[in-house]
Amino acid sequence: MEYNDCGKIVQTHGVKGEVKVKSDSSFINERFKEGSTIYIKSNNTYKPLIVKSHRSMLNYELVSFEGINSIDDAMPYINKVLYAEKDRNLLGENEHFYSDLIGLNVYQYGNKQGIVTRIDSLPHCDYLIIKMDSDSKEKMIPLLNEFIDKIDDEKKIIYITDMEGLLWLILIV
Secondary structure (H helix, E strand, O other), rough: OOOEEEEEEEEEEEEOOOOEEEEEEOOOOHOOOOOOOOEEEEOOOEEEEEEEEEEEOOOOEEEEOOOOHHHHHHHHHHHEEEEEOOHHHHHOOOOOOHHHHHHOOOEOOOEEEEEEEEEEEEOOOOEEEEOOOOOOOEEEEOOOOOOOEEEEEEEEEEEEEEOOOOHHEEEEO
16 A cells, blocks of 8 residues: 655644644545544554544644544644555546655656656745756756646656756755
8 A cells, every 4th residue: 555645743732632734735625534544654554543523724734533532642643744545536637646756757858857856845836856967956846737748657757848947947055
């Protein structure tokens, strides 16, 4: 079974075991619906947590889990990353889980430019962070259709737009 991280517990909320989650998921309603299973990784095993309730508040998800009924029960979970099973049925055509993009080769003008090392979320959009083959520096490419021509899952390649200067726009120091 494959897992995707879907958020992180950042603090408790109230005294009845509810926690505040900063979600990384595009499928919040599916991931945190009542009765769904979320996992916490511990010693390379995934411990299941059953969602008892969920509601959104500002930029956070307030979630309670079965068996976590007090602030004392919830405290050990602070700063834990939450995982969900990868359900490819949630994806539409030409959609990908971000974790599937990590490690893909990046091509521009028919030449390999580098490899995706991570994806960073900034307020205006998400960015592919690419470690360049030429100098091992990291560059950012907006993860938007205007900059991504094609993602070839079988060849494990991302083809980016042939746009002069695209890979020189932003340099991470």
